[in-house]
Structures are given as C-alpha cells and as structure tokens.
Amino acid sequence: MEPGNFPLDEFPTWCTQNGVYLNNVQVALVDIDERGNGLITTDEIVSREDDLEPITLMRVPRELILSSKSIDEFALEHRYFRQLLALFDDGSTRMKMLLFLLYQLVLSSYDHYGGILSPSTHWTPPPPSPPGALPTDSPPWTPWTQYFSLLPSYVPAFSSFTKVAHSYLRGTSLESAVAAKMRALTREFEDIQKRLSSMPFWGPIVEDALEFQDWCHVDALFRSRSLELPNSGTSMVPCIDLVNHSSRANAFYEQTSEGDMVLYLFKGCVLPAGSEITINYGHEKSAAEMLYNYGFIDPDSPVRSMTILLRPQQDDPIGLIKFQLFSEAFNQYPKLKLYAEEGVVPHWTGPFLYFLCLNEEDGLQLIPQQWPDGSQQWEVFWQGVNITGQLDTLKDLIRDHESYQVFELRVCCAVLGFVQRELDNLLSTRNGYSPSSRTEGDFYNGASRLKSLEADILRKCVQAFNEQVRLNFSVRLDRCLATRGRF
Known part of the structure; x- marks a missing residue:
C-alpha cells in the first residue's frame, strides 16, 4: 500500500495549525549519509554555559503525542478504527500503536482515500450512524494522517529486507532475534487477513491493497520512533522523531509536567545557520540494538x-x-x-x-x-x-x-x-x-x-x-x- 505524499513545504503550516512551536529550526532534507529528513537551524543559535535555562528548539503539545490513552480516545470517534482495535487489541501498547499506524496508512493512501493529506482538504460528513451506534461525524483523518506521510516510506531495518539480506546476520547475536521477529510478524499479518477479510470496510482493503510488507513497515516505524515518557508511557511524538541520531548530540528532549514534549539545545553550543540538530538514541545501546531498531550502527559509539x-x-x-x-x-x-x-x-x-x-x-x-x-x-x-x-x-x-x-x-x-x-x-x-x-x-x-x-x-x-x-x-x-x- 502506497502512502500519499505530504509535501515538506506544507509542514510549517501543519505545525502552525497543530500548535507545534519551532524556534529558528526547520525540517529539511539532510544529505549526510542519505539520512532523509532532519532538523536544521535557520539562523545562528548561540547557547552559553551560564544561561539559566537551555534554549528551546521545539515544543510539541501533548494533544499530538500518540500514547495508549490517546489511541483509546481516538477509537471512540472513529468507527472503522474501533472495529480494528476491538478485534486485535491484546492489551499491549505496541499492538495499539501498530493498528493506529496501519489505519493512518489506509487513510493517507492513494489506494483508498486518494491521498487526503493537505491541511485545506474539504471533508464531507458521512450519513447519520444507525440507531444505537456511536457517532462517526469526525473527519476520518487527523493531524497524524498527514504527518504519517511525511515519515519515510522505507525504514532501513531488518524487516524491510529479503530473506537473503537476513542471511547476512548468520552467526551474530541478531540471527535468532530477527528470525523470531519475522515469524511473529507473519503470524500477526495472517491473523489480520483472516479476521478482516469478511468485514465490509476492511475486506476489500485486505484483499486488494494491504500487503505483508505494510505490516512490517508500521512495526519498523514504531520500533524506530517510539519513546518511553514519564507521563505517557510508550509513545510516539511527531516532529521530535524527525531528529537524527549522533553520539555527539547537541540537543535533548524532556516531557514537561503539562505533558508537552520539548526539544532543548545543550548549553554551550554554538550552531551556525544550516547546522543539523541531533539527539542520542541511546547512550548504552549496543551495535546489535542500533541495527535492530534503527537499521544502522554508529561508528563513533563507545559502547x-x-x-x-x-x-x-x-x-x-x-x-x-x-x-x-x-x-x-x-x-x-x-x-x-x-x-x-x-x-x-x-x-x-x-x-x-x-x-x-x-x-x-x-x-x-x-x-x-x-x-x-x-x-x-x-x-x-x-x-x-x-x-x-x-x-x-x-x-x-x-x-x-x-x-x-x-x-x-x-x-x-x-x-x-x-x-x-x-x-x-x-x-x-x-x-x-x-x-x-x-x-x-x-x-x-x-x-x-x-x-x-x-x-x-x-x-x-x-x-x-x-x-x-x-x-x-x-x-x-x-x-x-x-x-x-x-x-
């Protein structure tokens, strides 16, 4: 299933409409090592060691943070997602996240809705719900639907590769882990096909458009972009997850007491215009963990x-x-x-x-x-x-x-x-x-x-x-x- 294309030049509008604060930074294509999109400075930013507070580079409101609680709230207003969640929710945040991302893939895909991505797209409400049914008069898409198509359609993780590529891991500590993960993903996708095939809305999608690689893709997105937050648990945070990794990172993120996510510049950093903002994906993660979750190994990591x-x-x-x-x-x-x-x-x-x-x-x-x-x-x-x-x-x-x-x-x-x-x-x-x-x-x-x-x-x-x-x-x-x- 092919997701729609959300133009990068519309991203500032998306941020403004959804309350994302950007301070002298923008999302742009980063050519270094072909890492795709990243966060760069638009003007020089100077942070002094004696500053009372670190400089805020980005603030993402809590309403945009994807968590187990926010997914449950989303399901109350969206009938077809509620059907999906009722069939497959095993109580884990991972499964909720994957189902939500799968739904966003369907909504944004040209295979289904014709790529409903522009913030200005007009939406026509559906007919009234049957008696006794929960209302479904909310737009079928959310800010996450548009944002989903800004995420990479290809994630350089093991599940994006063929069995031949998996053979490269023979003898490493990842060999058995990858094999077990692929078996689990296969079982999950076969279960999805079986349960949804007879449902009016989901049946045609499963039969005509949804592929095993789509399920692998949303799993890779979750694995490479989820965070553990003190106030929200396992979560995904739009915009923050566009920031690339470096073992010599110049920024860090924290969740405020109000639930917002804030990206700060380390004190003592001087960044000329056009500099990339980076964070460290894990100070103690091994090479195998980095390759498993993110598809690369940091050559500068001391771990x-x-x-x-x-x-x-x-x-x-x-x-x-x-x-x-x-x-x-x-x-x-x-x-x-x-x-x-x-x-x-x-x-x-x-x-x-x-x-x-x-x-x-x-x-x-x-x-x-x-x-x-x-x-x-x-x-x-x-x-x-x-x-x-x-x-x-x-x-x-x-x-x-x-x-x-x-x-x-x-x-x-x-x-x-x-x-x-x-x-x-x-x-x-x-x-x-x-x-x-x-x-x-x-x-x-x-x-x-x-x-x-x-x-x-x-x-x-x-x-x-x-x-x-x-x-x-x-x-x-x-x-x-x-x-x-x-x-």
Missing part, C-alpha cells in the same frame, strides 16, 4: 556490549526445566550480556547462570506441584526455602555458602563455554550471497560491521574469562591443598 540468548542442551532434562522455569518467571529467554569497553576489564551479567550451575547436592531442589486441574508447576527451593520468585537474585542468596568459590568457578566455566561456542559459530559462518540492490548493500555493510564488532567483543571476553577461570581454579586448589579438603 562495546552484546547479548547472547542462552539455549539448553537437549540431553539435559534438568537444564531444560531450569530454562523453562526462568523463562516463565521473567517472560524472556535467559540471556548472557557481555561488556568489553576500551580501558575496562571485560565482564558479564547473567543471573540465570547461577541457577543453571547449582545442583541438588549443593542444596537446590526442583519440586513439582500438582494443581487440582491436573496441571503441574515446578517450585525451586534453596536450603529448604522457596525461592521460585527470586531466581534472578540467586547469586546473593548463595554468597555466604561455604562452597561459594566452587559455585563461582562452575559459573565462570559455563560462561566461558557459552562465549567460546558463540565465537566459534560466528567465525565459522560464511554467506555466499551478494547484495542485489543498494539498500541490501547498506544492510550487508551494517551486518558486516556487527560481525566485526561482536567478534572483537567475544575474543576479548574469551581471553579475560580464561584468565578468570585459571585464577579461580588456582585459588580453589591452593585452599584445598592447604586444608586437605574436598575440591
């Missing part, structure tokens, strides 16, 4: 971390139960996060490893509980105390145990094993495909950069963790020999 999804050995029944228990308790797969920043000793976090490496002879018990309906649920005990809800704090619970050093050695060996296997897998993967287009070439370069960064992280961690295992083993052996105790 050197990666996350490994841990998987059980199929021949270890107790291990399988532990993985299941931990996954259900925290609604996610067990993970091992590695850190290898410059000037810092490589280290890791992963509370599941302590659970994995403890056994019954240590004092850990897994006891099945039978429920009246016949189902079975496992509970975890340590030294006779039920710790089923505390599996992520197990390291603290065992710290005073006389065999704590032994436990630490086991965990270090397990971590080293996972990291070494990940490195071996990454170094052994090769793909025989060549990019078939410029966009695939960009993704190939990003995936290659990710492989290089993760291989470097894994090598540093293997070296550091080998040394830790050696030291832990030496300490434990020395104590054993000194006391003639049991290792």
Whole structure:
C-alpha cells in the first residue's frame, strides 16, 4: 500500500495549525549519509554555559503525542478504527500503536482515500450512524494522517529486507532475534487477513491493497520512533522523531509536567545557520540494538556490549526445566550480556547462570506441584526455602555458602563455554550471497560491521574469562591443598 505524499513545504503550516512551536529550526532534507529528513537551524543559535535555562528548539503539545490513552480516545470517534482495535487489541501498547499506524496508512493512501493529506482538504460528513451506534461525524483523518506521510516510506531495518539480506546476520547475536521477529510478524499479518477479510470496510482493503510488507513497515516505524515518557508511557511524538541520531548530540528532549514534549539545545553550543540538530538514541545501546531498531550502527559509539540468548542442551532434562522455569518467571529467554569497553576489564551479567550451575547436592531442589486441574508447576527451593520468585537474585542468596568459590568457578566455566561456542559459530559462518540492490548493500555493510564488532567483543571476553577461570581454579586448589579438603 502506497502512502500519499505530504509535501515538506506544507509542514510549517501543519505545525502552525497543530500548535507545534519551532524556534529558528526547520525540517529539511539532510544529505549526510542519505539520512532523509532532519532538523536544521535557520539562523545562528548561540547557547552559553551560564544561561539559566537551555534554549528551546521545539515544543510539541501533548494533544499530538500518540500514547495508549490517546489511541483509546481516538477509537471512540472513529468507527472503522474501533472495529480494528476491538478485534486485535491484546492489551499491549505496541499492538495499539501498530493498528493506529496501519489505519493512518489506509487513510493517507492513494489506494483508498486518494491521498487526503493537505491541511485545506474539504471533508464531507458521512450519513447519520444507525440507531444505537456511536457517532462517526469526525473527519476520518487527523493531524497524524498527514504527518504519517511525511515519515519515510522505507525504514532501513531488518524487516524491510529479503530473506537473503537476513542471511547476512548468520552467526551474530541478531540471527535468532530477527528470525523470531519475522515469524511473529507473519503470524500477526495472517491473523489480520483472516479476521478482516469478511468485514465490509476492511475486506476489500485486505484483499486488494494491504500487503505483508505494510505490516512490517508500521512495526519498523514504531520500533524506530517510539519513546518511553514519564507521563505517557510508550509513545510516539511527531516532529521530535524527525531528529537524527549522533553520539555527539547537541540537543535533548524532556516531557514537561503539562505533558508537552520539548526539544532543548545543550548549553554551550554554538550552531551556525544550516547546522543539523541531533539527539542520542541511546547512550548504552549496543551495535546489535542500533541495527535492530534503527537499521544502522554508529561508528563513533563507545559502547562495546552484546547479548547472547542462552539455549539448553537437549540431553539435559534438568537444564531444560531450569530454562523453562526462568523463562516463565521473567517472560524472556535467559540471556548472557557481555561488556568489553576500551580501558575496562571485560565482564558479564547473567543471573540465570547461577541457577543453571547449582545442583541438588549443593542444596537446590526442583519440586513439582500438582494443581487440582491436573496441571503441574515446578517450585525451586534453596536450603529448604522457596525461592521460585527470586531466581534472578540467586547469586546473593548463595554468597555466604561455604562452597561459594566452587559455585563461582562452575559459573565462570559455563560462561566461558557459552562465549567460546558463540565465537566459534560466528567465525565459522560464511554467506555466499551478494547484495542485489543498494539498500541490501547498506544492510550487508551494517551486518558486516556487527560481525566485526561482536567478534572483537567475544575474543576479548574469551581471553579475560580464561584468565578468570585459571585464577579461580588456582585459588580453589591452593585452599584445598592447604586444608586437605574436598575440591
């Protein structure tokens, strides 16, 4: 489905009509690295370190912020969106956002409404609603309908590429995450097709215009442009989301107590006319997170971390139960996060490893509980105390145990094993495909950069963790020999 074209030169009018304040800045095409639209200064802006308040560059009223609450309010006045929301709302803000964006795509598309985008477009109210139905005399589009078509029709994220492009991620930490995400998107879209096909308004749209790539597109828009706000939760903010990323950003945003979003210039910045305004999309986001969410890796980012999804050995029944228990308790797969920043000793976090490496002879018990309906649920005990809800704090619970050093050695060996296997897998993967287009070439370069960064992280961690295992083993052996105790 092709969205309409909202001309960039009409954007100032849109801002004026919708209460968006711009201070010496404008949205324009940014040619650097072909990043599309961005925010640039129209005149020189000088900010001094001793200014009492940072300079305001942009203010977006709370009425324009897209949140779970605002979507619910929108549904009350728009019958066809209300139908969509009633069928697929799973309670998550993500699904509400995707459905809203999908509806805006339909409203703005030439495939359906003929591209109703201009602020001056005349609207004719529909016939009166049937008795008992909620009124539908509001215009079918909103400021977001017009704004939606200002957003890029192509998002450089994995869901915008072919399966061949996905193969570039083989061996990286994103390989399984991307595969799982694409399966989930496929299931969601097939469900949409099935449920809407027989509905008068939605049926023809699903049959004639809506494609799987449209669903991938709105998911990519949400993933790359949503923010976590203190007063609104997960939200999307028009205009703010046009500001590009830099690890050396010159601006930042905050939500006011009134709910407005304000973009501020950092104190001490002097920007000539034509300078780009940038923000930092995430000071602690890894290269994989940046590529997954935004489709690029910042070469200047100092962050050197990666996350490994841990998987059980199929021949270890107790291990399988532990993985299941931990996954259900925290609604996610067990993970091992590695850190290898410059000037810092490589280290890791992963509370599941302590659970994995403890056994019954240590004092850990897994006891099945039978429920009246016949189902079975496992509970975890340590030294006779039920710790089923505390599996992520197990390291603290065992710290005073006389065999704590032994436990630490086991965990270090397990971590080293996972990291070494990940490195071996990454170094052994090769793909025989060549990019078939410029966009695939960009993704190939990003995936290659990710492989290089993760291989470097894994090598540093293997070296550091080998040394830790050696030291832990030496300490434990020395104590054993000194006391003639049991290792």
